[in-house]
Amino acid sequence: MNAGVSQLFDLSERVAIVTGATKGLGRSLAEGLAGAGASIVAVSRDQEACSRVAGEITASTGRPALGVGSHMGEWDALPALVETVRDRFGRIDILVNNAGINPAPTSVIDMSSEYLDKLFAVNVKGPVRLAGLVAPVMAVRAKGSVINVATVGAYAGGANFGAYTSAKAALINFTKVMAKEWASMGIRVNALSPGPFNSTMMQGAAKLDTEFSTRAGAATLQRRVAECDEIIGAAIYLASDASSFVTGEDHVVAGGMLRA
Amino acid sequence: MTPPTFRLDGKVALITGGSKGLGRAMALAFASAGADVVVASRKAEACENVAAEVRALGRRALAVGCHVGVWSECEAVVARTVAEMGRLDVLVNNAGIAPVPPSLEGVTEDLFDKTIAVNLKGPLRLSGVAAAHLPDGGSIINISSVASVRPSPHTVVYAAAKAGLNALTKAAAQEFGPRGIRVNAIICGTFQTDSFARSIPSDEVARQLASRIPLGRIASADEIVGTALFLASDASSYMTGALLALDGGVS
Numbered sequence: 001m002n003a004g005v006s007q008l009f010d011l012s013e014r015v016a017i018v019t020g021a022t023k024g025l026g027r028s029l030a031e032g033l034a035g036a037g038a039s040i041v042a043v044s045r046d047q048e049a050c051s052r053v054a055g056e057i058t059a060s061t062g063r064p065a066l067g068v069g070s071h072m073g074e075w076d077a078l079p080a081l082v083e084t085v086r087d088r089f090g091r092i093d094i095l096v097n098n099a100g101i102n103p104a105p106t107s108v109i110d111m112s113s114e115y116l117d118k119l120f121a122v123n124v125k126g127p128v129r130l131a132g133l134v135a136p137v138m139a140v141r142a143k144g145s146v147i148n149v150a151t152v153g154a155y156a157g158g159a160n161f162g163a164y165t166s167a168k169a170a171l172i173n174f175t176k177v178m179a180k181e182w183a184s185m186g187i188r189v190n191a192l193s194p195g196p197f198n199s200t201m202m203q204g205a206a207k208l209d210t211e212f213s214t215r216a217g218a219a220t221l222q223r224r225v226a227e228c229d230e231i232i233g234a235a236i237y238l239a240s241d242a243s244s245f246v247t248g249e250d251h252v253v254a255g256g257m258l259r260a
Numbered sequence: 261m262t263p264p265t266f267r268l269d270g271k272v273a274l275i276t277g278g279s280k281g282l283g284r285a286m287a288l289a290f291a292s293a294g295a296d297v298v299v300a301s302r303k304a305e306a307c308e309n310v311a312a313e314v315r316a317l318g319r320r321a322l323a324v325g326c327h328v329g330v331w332s333e334c335e336a337v338v339a340r341t342v343a344e345m346g347r348l349d350v351l352v353n354n355a356g357i358a359p360v361p362p363s364l365e366g367v368t369e370d371l372f373d374k375t376i377a378v379n380l381k382g383p384l385r386l387s388g389v390a391a392a393h394l395p396d397g398g399s400i401i402n403i404s405s406v407a408s409v410r411p412s413p414h415t416v417v418y419a420a421a422k423a424g425l426n427a428l429t430k431a432a433a434q435e436f437g438p439r440g441i442r443v444n445a446i447i448c449g450t451f452q453t454d455s456f457a458r459s460i461p462s463d464e465v466a467r468q469l470a471s472r473i474p475l476g477r478i479a480s481a482d483e484i485v486g487t488a489l490f491l492a493s494d495a496s497s498y499m500t501g502a503l504l505a506l507d508g509g510v511s
Contacts (some may be wrong), residue, residue, distance in 0.1 A: 035263030183474035221437025233495025240486035242486025
């Protein structure tokens with residue numbers, strides 16, 4: 001076992017798809033998994049940005065990386081993404097469903113059908129569909145790790161962020177469902193729920209409310225907002241054999257910000 | 261960007277119940293990851309055996325006989341750690357006992373007091389005493405049980421003690437958070453340890469237990485290592501007050 005400790009967190013030979021990979025937390029997740037040895041498929045809506053980030057990841061880590069433009073809100077476009085990855089790498093070991101949107105704060109009274117549909121399409125339907133397409137590929141090797149990125153806000157709910165926080169709560173429930181459905185296939189499924197990170201989403205919120213970041217940091221037990229790289233440890237842990245007996249669980253990385 | 265290494269170089273870890281099972285697995289893994297290790301349990305001789313294994317991995321080790329249910333012994337083990345190893349970075353409250361009462365009415369005062377003493381009183385006192393020495397970046401890991409969230413009649417006292425340990429985890433995380441000391445718990449499911457083997461009447465019962473676990477098997481003792489290294493190291497620098505399930509999907 002002891003010789004294995006250094007290999008426990010190693011992702012060499014493994015192929016990881018990371019959605020929303022060009023900015024913020026997703027960018028850190030993709031480069032972090034590459035740093036642990038994985039080959040990376042960097043996905044976002046913007047093909048050009050994906051290709052650029054893939055090149056940067058290969059440059060900094062030496063690992064193969066492929067950028068693929070794909071929109072999580074487009075159910076019927078996702079099979080092509082999975083086929084592209086299979087053609088290039090022949091296998092999929094890790095899926096990080098990180099892409100998510102949290103546009104302008106909207107109260108329940110003002111919420112439109114289009115707004116609700118759009119948030120659920122990108123934050124729930126896309127990740128669930130992609131995982132459903134990837135799981136049979138993972139099952140071929142009887143091994144795989146799916147990581148659904150949610151939010152600590154899924155527990156307490158957030159005033160004016162209800163479409164986002166409830167969509168993420170649905171994603172956490174789907175995490176438990178997938179864990180149960182796919183355990184016998186050797187696939188582990190876990191959620192990763194960030195608290196206040198200095199992410200693209202946080203910077204967006206700060207534009208509307210300049211005190212948002214300060215308040216969020218003060219609400220943590222560690223009294224600070226985290227830098228994006230502090231999400232990497234949890235992702236490597238969940239992606240690797242270090243968590244071989246862990247499935248169906250949400251992992252809140254929020255400086256101790258309470259769930260409710 | 262430097263990816264996290266999950267290593268513990270230069271750190272000193274104190275592990276209670278460190279002479280066998282999950283405690284021994286963590287002691288050897290922490291040593292492999294670069295930590296010096298203090299192995300504590302009621303049986304000093306058994307601790308010495310694990311300490312020798314740690315030294316064989318090239319790390320310093322200290323074996324200390326300690327009954328964590330006794331307030332003064334908690335203070336003594338922390339004092340010896342700091343005096344002889346020079347510092348304390350990681351405390352793992354792993355020592356635990358799970359005697360099975362025949363019924364709720366059949367719970368003796370002695371069984372109740374002993375179960376609470378080892379599983380809850382000890383970790384509380386050790387956390388309090390250790391925190392005075394833990395630096396910014398220090399980590400306390402409480403080894404809890406799935407019984408704490410899924411209790412049953414035959415685990416009633418143990419489950420209540422471990423539920424108390426979960427509450428201690430969250431309270432201590434609040435008190436120590438501003439000082440950069442993180443406190444988390446691991447909610448362990450069924451592991452293949454000596455004490456588990458002794459508590460299981462037959463292989464058939466073990467098979468039935470495994471069939472109720474979504475991953476379809478009982479964990480090997482070494483499978484706690486990844487979670488423990490994650491929580492002990494800087495890889496989890498923004499995680500505190502968490503109760504992390506390590507149970508094959510049961511809870």
